[in-house]
Amino acid sequence: MTEANRPRDIVLLVDDSPEALGFLTDALEQSGFSVLIATSGQAALSIVDKISPDLILLDAVMPGMDGFETCRRLKADPVVAQVPVIFMTGLTETEHVVHALDSGGVDYLTKPINIDELRARIRVHLSNARSAQSARVALDAAGRHLLAVRADGTIHWSTPQATRLADSATGSVGGLDLVAGAIAGWMARRDALAHGAETAFCFTHQGGTELQLGFLGGLGPDEYLFRLTVANRRHEDEILRGQFGLTQREAEVLLWIAKGKANRDIADILGLSARTVNKHLEQIYVKLGVENRASAAVKAAHVLHVD
Numbered sequence: 001m002t003e004a005n006r007p008r009d010i011v012l013l014v015d016d017s018p019e020a021l022g023f024l025t026d027a028l029e030q031s032g033f034s035v036l037i038a039t040s041g042q043a044a045l046s047i048v049d050k051i052s053p054d055l056i057l058l059d060a061v062m063p064g065m066d067g068f069e070t071c072r073r074l075k076a077d078p079v080v081a082q083v084p085v086i087f088m089t090g091l092t093e094t095e096h097v098v099h100a101l102d103s104g105g106v107d108y109l110t111k112p113i114n115i116d117e118l119r120a121r122i123r124v125h126l127s128n129a130r131s132a133q134s135a136r137v138a139l140d141a142a143g144r145h146l147l148a149v150r151a152d153g154t155i156h157w158s159t160p161q162a163t164r165l166a167d168s169a170t171g172s173v174g175g176l177d178l179v180a181g182a183i184a185g186w187m188a189r190r191d192a193l194a195h196g197a198e199t200a201f202c203f204t205h206q207g208g209t210e211l212q213l214g215f216l217g218g219l220g221p222d223e224y225l226f227r228l229t230v231a232n233r234r235h236e237d238e239i240l241r242g243q244f245g246l247t248q249r250e251a252e253v254l255l256w257i258a259k260g261k262a263n264r265d266i267a268d269i270l271g272l273s274a275r276t277v278n279k280h281l282e283q284i285y286v287k288l289g290v291e292n293r294a295s296a297a298v299k300a301a302h303v304l305h306v307d
Helices: 018-030 041-048 067-075 094-102 115-141 160-170 175-187 234-244 248-258 263-270 274-288 293-304
Strands: 010-014 034-038 055-059 085-089 107-110 146-149 155-158 200-203 211-220 223-230
Touching (some): 067 094, 094 107, 107 115, 160 211, 234 274, 274 293
Parallel strands (some): 055 085
Antiparallel strands (some): 211 223
């Protein structure tokens, strides 16, 4: 792909000053960026509902909703939560810088803006954002059931596999929020963690599938990584293996069939593809001497005494 045909990075520019908007828009477009313009925090929120920018330049001082509140609301939207926000303002006191960073900004530029410095900062933060996104895509592709939370237990990000597993285990579309609530309670005791406390705990919701949440460590000053797995059901697996001569994976698939799980749920729980689950089912039917999943579930439930 030639440079001329390469897609342009989209910068959302939020400022209530027409002069600043004109000056910065010209400079950014000459630098090869596509620029979206918002003259208020509310307008910025409306834009990101329709288009996800690659980076946001945000004036801190605006009438109505200021930049700090605008940033907090942007970061609460999972679609744009990972988009880097650079604050621009004439405020230079340390408390204002801290306020900007606490609101979710990644950097802070003082007015009047130096265009060369702005270009350099933008390139650095776009590169960092792409690296972080690549890491998450790699985790997604590997089928890892991972999520990262902040110190208060709120979700920072999660892989799609973790989200689906949480939904399946809790029987709720908002399953990850329920898991996050359990993590928040556990994180409230994290001081004990530094003294060698347990690094995993189990969670279940209203009789659903029991999940084990393993703490893998900190990713940053306010980002903690957890892995979701289904709690150990090996005893039941071994019963099915011994009774029907199944492989370990076949026993695991049959166990979840007996528990009433659909193929998609089983794939999410075991970290398999739907195609692989179907392949295991074909062998299970042969070994159990049945023709369909309902008959297989009945046989397995009888052995396990599952109601």
